[in-house]
Amino acid sequence: MKALILDASLKTATVKDIPLPLPAPGELLIHVHSIALNPIDSLYVAHPLGATGRVVGSDFAGTVVSLSPSTPSLSSSKSESKDEKKEEACKLKPGSRVAGFLQGACSVNERPGAFAEYVVCAWDLVWEIPGNVTFGEAASISLCGLTAAQAVYYRLGLAAPFGSIESLGLRSRDAQADEEGKEIDFFIYSASTSVGMYAAQLVRRGAEASGRRTKLFGTASGKRFQLLRDEPCKYDHLVDYHNADWVQHIRDLSDGHGMHYALDCISEGDSVRLVAETLSKDGRLGIVRSREGGAWEADDLRVEPIYGAVWECLGAEVQYQGLTVPASPEARKFATEFYRWLSEGGKLEPNPVRKMPGGLERVVEDGFALLGTGSMQDREQRRGEPWMKPVGAEKLVYNLIE
Template sequence: MAAPSENMSALLLDAPNRTATIQTIPVPIPGPGELLIRVHAIALNPVDALYTFKPLGSSGRTVGSDFAGTVVSAAPYHDEKSPIPSFSPGDRVSGFLQGACSINDRPGAFADYLVCPADLVWRIPDSMSFEEASAISLCGLTAAQALFQRLGFVAPWDTTFKPATPAREFYALIYGASTSVGLYAAQLLHLSAKHSNTTVHLLGTASPARFDLLRAKPYSYEHLVSYRSPDWPAQIRALHPRNRGVDIALDCISQASTVGQVSSTLRDGGKLAVLRSRAAGAWDASLVPAHIDPLYDAVWRGLGERVQYHSMVLEANAEMRQFSRAFYRWLSSGDGSKLQANPVRRMPGGLGKVVGDGFMLVGEGDAVKQAEGRREEWMKPISGEKLVYSLV
């Protein structure tokens, strides 16, 4: 399977005008250990819109993170000490790139073709569409990093642990249960519990309109409360039989007062993971008790690369790269039923509509206000689903 020409369409950052436009650029050439992939579908994340409308770097960079497609070719790679998965032309794969989401000049995913390290993609099962698969990689890995690397749960693929006797019991809270990360975190918690002989009482906050979705499999929440209730933290604490609070919490919103509110639901010694850095200033650190340390790390470090934001530098981390490889190997193994894809909204128009439609819905501030004036069915507010575009 070969690329039909030397050129392709890609959505490139236009930094001075704070937008992105479709341009024609050369089809990339894979280096050692990389795959050339024909992109069939892309999924949108808020961070893609954020750093298009508030660019960190220079123009001409391909934007976007999540993708799914077919392998066109693989560059030769020989290293017995660090083997990588073997892929053949036509294999269906999914993964994510960093795009224009840092100062570092790295390519993104919103293009007809891309190159990606072969150890950082996973095989799409026959039962899953490209659109569904495109919605898993970044948010699924984000949830896995938070739960297994920071909060200490046992990863479902970990064969080195010894099950606890008697079985352990946890009360876990996911704030923002219907977000993309929250939906995968719920699934991963249940899979971890089954794998490690642990009982997890899963509690969540969400809009009541999403309660039926969240109570059903594979999310299977035990209790849900509305995030709009002014006393929701007290309601969560009261769900523990001795009113002790939860053992662990994951704040999938991590904005303004949410981290402080979520921290108030923790028992003494409980642990909290957040999805935004304290240094970024997205949440009010003054509301978090001094004895609680919200645990953060950037999903991008799972790519094994040095990441630079505005004034923050995260050095390349080999352990996090290995974790990503293990997660994607696990997704690729067995019958492909490891994670159920989030509900997806198939957006019309391909690359040409990503900025004008999709980024309006996943963006912030003025972008959201513009989207509110739209009347097309596909422009309704997002809740409990992922926006995806087909490129073929």
Template sequence: MKALVLTPATKDVSVQELPIPQPRDGEVLIRVHAVALNPVDAIYAVHPIAEQDQRIIGTDFAGIITSVGPNLESLSDLRTKIGTRVAGFHQGACSTNDRPGAFAEYITAPYDLLWSVPDSMSLEAASAVSMCGLTAAQGVFSRLGLPCPFDGQVNSSVGTANDVTNVLIYSASTSLGLYAAQLVQLSARASGRKIRLIGAASASKHDFLRKAPYNYDVLVDYRDPNWVEKVKEATEGKGIDRAVDSISEGESVYSVNNTLNDNAKMAVFRGPKGGQYDPSELRVKPIYGAVWEGLGHEIGYNGAIIAANPDARVFATKFFNFLSTAAADGKVKLEPNPLRLMPGGLERIVPDGFELLGSGMVSKRSDTSRNEDYMRPISGEKMVYKILGE
């Protein structure tokens, strides 16, 4: 099979021929049809932290099960059946310990960390959901404590049932922000809680964000120098109760922190080092965690060891079970991000996709000098590459 392989010592990334992996106990083999790009895919290829001679890179994928590992044939779960359309995510080269990558023609994965893709959704669209969707779910539910519709937790750690909970999503049109908004709305419907959803995003995205499934109550332009004050006004002076900073870099962290009330919680998705902020300067300490915890393994990541977290893995399996119910009832649980289908397959991920993603701070991403339409600046879209047509 072909795979996109990083050589950490030289920072070289190239398409190579490798043996097709074989599924172990609890795993299935997947023929990959589409992969979606995330900023971490480029960051840890250009600035490797992997310590092996070579690593397959990439996180998000979708494809079709072609074989199953030992002891799975007797299970009734669709995700253990040959021919099932599935999606999930791997860690790729985003760790020091050897973890599988997704950018290959065939991959193996634990069946319970996959979700069954409904017939109404393309595999290209499904490839854009898993990692970013789980990241948002961890932030909204595990860290902010909003009622979770799929974890049996409909109580909230904020206010009473009659209170209005003010929730802010900064950079609301990003992939992470789009999933976070949908999950907040699902939380409100499942629990009956009154939530005022406030978004900070470019004014050009406001009409889009007012519509289903995002349904923002209030939107401000984050380029407006007075946006923090406008957010506070929207809360009737009470301040934000729960905040998701979808960028989590430098000034965004400080600004979002300034919207919070004294009892608030704030979820961030980059640590102080990567996000370049100082927690000691923040009145409300942000809550950070890595999506990789959901994979259930000890992980070496950015100079730290993230211990294996059984609870995080259980949460991840419940999230993917929740997404899988769409295959039975036909009701998509999370609408995929708007897609930008990129040409060229594995061979063009680095020269095109990584150039658009950049390898540093998302907030400082620069435009490319390329004039192809598919190389226009990324805004509110997920880049997807076809590996094999459906």
């Protein structure tokens, strides 16, 4: 098969022919139809963590080719009860349309990546694509959608539409008094990012499930306001982050008491400090990038930001950015519950996608050039092709099979 392979010495990636992967116990072999790009994909090619020869890339969507013989399927399950069968058995079969993500070259650990014609992935870390969603749209959901779900439900502690935190065997992290009818103010900084748009939807789904009245506040460029006010995000209040006084504006919109929850979807430069200033006395702040990774610095925050790597979903130790993320069975269980919810009709609409021309051979030349090699400020691409306009409120998608 063809795959996009890291060249750590030259800090790039090139398409090469490599053997097809073989599914280990509990894994699926998947024929990839579409891939979606994330900033971490280009970041860890420009600043390699892994050795030359790693398959790069995270998000994929495709069709199941085969299951490892030891993967528990509904037809072969010997569970003692129907409830156990639902928990333990894989409902997927050859031909099933699925999406997921892999860690690839985004860690020191040797793990496969997604930018290839075929991938292997644990059967419980993919979700079945509904018929009204294209492969390209589905490829854009898995990593950013789970990142948002982890932040909103698993770390900040809002009620989840697929079961309470307690039902997952986790301690509730809700910082707010469990007062009947209490209104929640939730603020999302950089609301038009992929994580931000999925987080808004998930805040809405959580409010619907719990019956808690929730107001959604966000910052974005003014030209994105109509997109964010419409379904599926339905923001109540939006402030242009170009305004120097946006922090005070957000606080004023909350009648001066500040936000109960905030999620910083950029977490670099001064953003963490500024977002922290929007919070109420007992507010909670989630971030998507760690201090240890060098993304931000602030020593006088009114709250301690809550950070966790999306890679926790693997349930295995992960080493990256000088960090060691310990294995977390709870985080793995949360991810499988989230993907099961998606498979069973959970309401999460795909973000807008930009279909990029070409396949694997154009990812570095075009897609990585658009995403840059790290921060949001590192996106200075000035090429004139229509597909090379600056990225905003959309995911870059390549179809490997038309």
